[in-house]
Amino acid sequence: NIPFSEALEQMLVYAKFMKDLLSGKRKLKDDENIALSEECSAIL
Incomplete structure (x- = not known):
């Protein structure tokens, strides 16, 4: 868990x-990766 302000x-x-x-x-570069949390990928 993280504080609300950090979120x-x-x-x-x-x-x-x-x-x-x-x-x-x-x-984005061809080999660039972006880490998404489960919540972010659910939104997308």
């Missing part, structure tokens, strides 16, 4: 990453 920080970072990725500002 909020992680969500903000993830939301910015997804926004940049989907808007084309960020490209």
Whole structure:
């Protein structure tokens, strides 16, 4: 378990990453891996 404030920080970072990725500002490298928690992959 993590504190609520830490969870909020992680969500903000993830939301910015997804926004940049989907808007084309960020490209994934061919060999780049992204770890998703079970909750994140359920949302996607």
